[in-house]
Amino acid sequence: MSPWQCAIRGCGAEFPDAEDTLVHQATEHEYHTCKICTAEVPEGYFAIRHALEEHSRAEYVRAYDAGPDDIREREAVRRAIESTVDVSRVAERLDADGRL
Template identity: 45%
Template sequence: MSGWRCGIGDCEQGFEDVESLIIHQTTEHDKHECQVCGTLIPDGYFAIRHVFDEHTRAQYVRAYDADSAAVRRREEIQAEVEATADLNAVVDQLDTPSKQIE
């Protein structure tokens, strides 16, 4: 049984570990354009991290027409990923030539 599901669009691919999920989101899905600042970033975890680390919650709510439940859900995802993932290993793997981000 997979512990992590992608959830981008209709992708529901499952992964045993969060690191594999993040690599999948980064390499297999189109980049996301931040609706606050226009930056192109990998979709999924990195997009959530970008919007909450770089912008205020109010900016997110306005730009994405979101409500407080959407903010809380994304904050929960970010916290769960960051409590579980070895992000250094993710970055190291993404930096290898076979997995490099375009």
């Protein structure tokens, strides 16, 4: 199986699994400030999950100047990750380190 790659702009670091990739995104990258509610969330998957769970599609489209394809892409990323990794276990790892 091919390694997972961090898709945050300019990174490209590779990891053997999705869990390590998510930990990397949350610990090695600056936090993302949500343009809708100004919450500080880890970049990458956690920022995507925040936007899709906490805000409506309309709010996302307006705040991020996004379109339907942008939303579908983020939904696909979320599904791919959540079908591969136990996100609650990642959150526990990060919480134990005081990162979430």
